Amino acid sequence: MNGWLVAQDLLWSAVAALGFAVMFNVPRRLLPGCALAGGLGHALRAVGMELGLPLEVATLVAATTVGFLSEWLAKRYQSPRIVFGVSGVIPMVPGVLAYQTMLGVFELAGLINLSTDPAADELVRTAVLGIKTGLVLISLALGIIAPNLLFRRQQPVV
Amino acid sequence: MIEKAATAEKRPLTHTELTDIIDLCLWAGQMLLQHGANSLRVEESVHRLGTGLGCNWLDIVVRTESLTITATSGDEFRTKTRRVVRLGINMGRITDLNNLSRRVSEGQLDRFQARAALEQIDRQPGVYNRWLVVGMVGLACAAFSRLFGGDWPVFGVTFVATAVAMLVRQELVQRQLNPFLTVAASAFVAGLIASSAAWLQLSQQPQVAMSASVLLLAPGVPLINAAHDLIRGYMSNGVTRGVTGLLISMAIAVGLLLAILLTGAGI
Numbered sequence: 040m041n042g043w044l045v046a047q048d049l050l051w052s053a054v055a056a057l058g059f060a061v062m063f064n065v066p067r068r069l070l071p072g073c074a075l076a077g078g079l080g081h082a083l084r085a086v087g088m089e090l091g092l093p094l095e096v097a098t099l100v101a102a103t104t105v106g107f108l109s110e111w112l113a114k115r116y117q118s119p120r121i122v123f124g125v126s127g128v129i130p131m132v133p134g135v136l137a138y139q140t141m142l143g144v145f146e147l148a149g150l151i152n153l154s155t156d157p158a159a160d161e162l163v164r165t166a167v168l169g170i171k172t173g174l175v176l177i178s179l180a181l182g183i184i185a186p187n188l189l190f191r192r193q194q195p196v197v
Numbered sequence: 198m199i200e201k202a203a204t205a206e207k208r209p210l211t212h213t214e215l216t217d218i219i220d221l222c223l224w225a226g227q228m229l230l231q232h233g234a235n236s237l238r239v240e241e242s243v244h245r246l247g248t249g250l251g252c253n254w255l256d257i258v259v260r261t262e263s264l265t266i267t268a269t270s271g272d273e274f275r276t277k278t279r280r281v282v283r284l285g286i287n288m289g290r291i292t293d294l295n296n297l298s299r300r301v302s303e304g305q306l307d308r309f310q311a312r313a314a315l316e317q318i319d320r321q322p323g324v325y326n327r328w329l330v331v332g333m334v335g336l337a338c339a340a341f342s343r344l345f346g347g348d349w350p351v352f353g354v355t356f357v358a359t360a361v362a363m364l365v366r367q368e369l370v371q372r373q374l375n376p377f378l379t380v381a382a383s384a385f386v387a388g389l390i391a392s393s394a395a396w397l398q399l400s401q402q403p404q405v406a407m408s409a410s411v412l413l414l415a416p417g418v419p420l421i422n423a424a425h426d427l428i429r430g431y432m433s434n435g436v437t438r439g440v441t442g443l444l445i446s447m448a449i450a451v452g453l454l455l456a457i458l459l460t461g462a463g464i
Binding site for chain 2: 135
């Protein structure tokens, strides 16, 4: 994967993160941080997958990086971590996987007719897609809260 | 005459003061919950606010659809519950409320100033006007289509489909339609317009436009909060949020299915 492709990836995912940040009504001064987190996270995942990591693992690594980046940004801008964390992982949300899973379910139910494969193959393919979707989502959530889990152990405010 | 939160000895509050403070805490907690904060953040912020305003202790029960607080001071205590409805993510308010609870716990504000600040936060309209949001969300999902390997016609179709779906969503939210129906209707509109990539033969990859243009509806925040709550020990809230996320995903699927059945696109 060359630098130009990574740069493109970074740009588009930063735009995606920015758009969602605007939808979530993130204050203006925090928008650059959201775009940065979103761009870096997704580009890092692309690089990780290029290096041969499975999707789920690359996602976990990238989301954890976004988590630590959010921690730093939150300190810098005096704002809640979740603002950067959520915007930062939005580009990695497994939209296509979820979409394909959904198509598979409808196919199994006989609502649509896309392929002529035997139902058993269809079932396995859909299950695998569903499991992957779930694992990527869990990786995202774990990654964002990793800093919190690892370094903010017990200081019970409550 | 508010004392610093750090001082161990606090003056016992009168009944009226306690009533007022618990009211402020419920208000702040309600806004945090409504706008997408996770359970731990709600509990911590409300606790900081209450003790910062002079209570000795607060016991807070956070649920996704209600909030119960018992505030204690001296020999007095009061308990109140508030119902929490409506779900709309608003990071601006969460940031403001977070700052407010920090300032109160540092002793910068008394309860009258805190009430004024809460009123101001509650009145504050969105930072961005709705057309800017529509445009930006359209651009975001169009960017997604590029990430999914879509070509430029798909980029354009996704932009239009997402922008119109966002408009539909804004209108339906304003009319307070059931949230799941709102999502299904928006997904239907997005799918219908995105499928034009197939029947106008604009591109070989209509499925990219279909999947990218419904991403504005994806339940990212409920699902992330679900995982956070589960790991942090708010089991029932985590499960509730997870099921909410699942139902929203299913609503997207239903809307898309209708669009696919109607147009025959989406392969």
